Amino acid sequence: MTDLFTAPPRGQEDPAFPERRSSRSGQRRRRRSKRGRSLVVLLVALVLVGGSGFAVWTNLDSLMGISNPVESKDFPGPGGDQIDVEIPEGATGTAMGQELYDAGVVASVSAFTAAFEANADSVLIRPGTHTMLEEMPARDAVALLVKNEMAELQLTIPEGYTADQIVERAVQVTGLPAADFEAALESPAEIGVPEEADGRAEGWLFPDTYVVKPNDTAVGLLTQMVDRTKGLLNGKNVPPADWETVLTKASLVEREGLHAEDKPKIARAIENRLEDSMALQIDSAVAYGAGKPGTELTDADLDNAENPYNTYEHTGLPPGPIANPGEVSIDAALNPTAGDWKYWVTVNLDTGETKFAETYEQHQEYVQELLEWQAANS
Template identity: 55%
Template sequence: MTDLFEHPALQEAPAAPTRRRSAASRRAAAKRKRRRRQRTAVVLVVVLAFVGAGAYLLWDRMDSLVGDLPFIGSQNEDYPGPGGEPVEVVIPEGATGGQMGTVLQEAGVVASVGAFTDAFGQNPAAAGIQPGTYQLQAEMKASDAVAALVKNEKLQTNVTIPEGYTVAQIVDKVGSVTEITPKQLEKALEDPESFGLPKQADGNAEGWLFPKTYTVQPGDDATTLLTAMVKQTKHELEAAGIDEADWEDALIKASLIEREARAAEDRPKMARAIENRLDRGMTLDIDAAVAYGLGKPGTQLTNDDKADTSNKYNLYKHLGLPPTPISNPGASSIEAVANPADGDWIFWVAVNLDTGETKFSETYEQHQRYVDELRAWEEKNGY
């Protein structure tokens, strides 16, 4: 009998199952490899998405900063200068060097933003460039443009309105130093809503045009300037803590004080004397108001003027406050109305017309002594 393990057929038979398992293993391995490739592809797509998003955010952030960084290559193109036709440019509030460069490039002043920002970075004084309207030249060398802006020689006019000026005086003053004409101002004053005049003013801007120095830029018109004045008056009233409902009365009182007082320390005392007289039902007897109603200087008042009942501003004949402010008061007069001094004064008189020295009194007898002092001063000084 032949040995089982020596039979040729039986010796080859075990090899078949081994080959079938190897094929299956290969198929499984291939399947696993395909799955790994798919997972790798998915991971790669996700990673690339994150990288792309990060790159976009980085570029977006850099783009917001690059306006102030030097450009390279053709983006640094510069004109040789010195420049040609005049060009007006407006540098906005808070502008960076890059933003200034953009304004100038678009206006044809500089050849590129890059050249300007290079020059801006090299000029230590460039950080002091102020907003405003400037006259430069077309096709300037970037460094020359920066140097011109550094001078802060803006195309603007400063107009100073003194405390106590009337609307009529303000119209004349503005017309004399700016391109805004008196006729333009008078026309604008006819439309009080256009410049923010409160309804309690009843269309009369007297008292609401705050006295200070204003900057008039090219392109500003009468309405622009009047709006700034009224806005400043509202700010001062709010800062003094005066209720909005009392603004007009406060300005009337402050305007009286503005035209009567010379020294800062007298203003709160005058404010108190006005309140004391109003509380007692007394006429205010203020010459400045009488003069305003007549359109003449207070030094030219006559006894007939003080007896004229047709003058609504005659505070010798009419009780209470005048119908409107008589001037445009400054901050110290408004503050005096908001915070009057403590005292029982009901009279005041300037005893020295040169210095404005003023004396206050609580009784008529005392007041008359101070009036006599004034008369003696006037006689001595030829008044």
């Protein structure tokens, strides 16, 4: 086997049982009783320390876990100077409120959270850098975030993503329609993909972080990615006639190698197999053509000669790239490490440790090492 296995999807947590809930209810009642006694003691202490107790009172909600009127204060508005605030990807309303509070946009996290929950359109808020105003009413801050008039967005494409995965990520971050990206990919010449790619944009969408402006389009963003790929290949003095081949090899290396130091060795093993007219037997290529994860491949998939990406049934390179490779994998494809390896296998699926062999017999020893690891970690 030559594919890099991936961990299975995370399972769902077990549901809570009724008897556990009743037990926890009793624990909560006991904790509230203790909390009440603690609050009385703390209030007495505040009376004794006089004015200095106000500072402690303002933090009672964090100390006692109760609502604090001081923390719910709000600015009257209309707001002051402009300020840029970064809303992280996946941020909750509370996390957004904390970012805005730290920046001086809202007077309290609780006021923002209440306004966030009261606005049904708050689910439309996208991550990125939003231009806000200092000392805004919380309700106005939520409304401005919902408008999504951002100073800039950052779209980050990881190495090894397929075109479909890139579209999914771009839609999530930019809010642009998926149909716009899909239409652009169906007209690759419109986004700058050369004729050598035979109408496929796969492999040409360079993984990087792109700044998205408010007026950017799907065509414009994908064109930037293609331009980055062509600029990189030009900078490395790769003849245009070789671009598609280099990207195909680099995509195989990208999906097969976890560690940077392994990638030039994988590239060499691929070259050695091609020179000897051996089938590449790369599971990640078969999986790409079958449209499924490599961990779900069956014997029938490996025997399916109708899949043009089946590198068990067809010798030579697949019809094109199977992913969009990063610069490290492109460099590996251009400069493979010297060696006689023809086999590689990942023997530890946690660390990604990969071992290389020159002979099939040695390779089988490493495969056995993988099987033993799987048995010990299943």
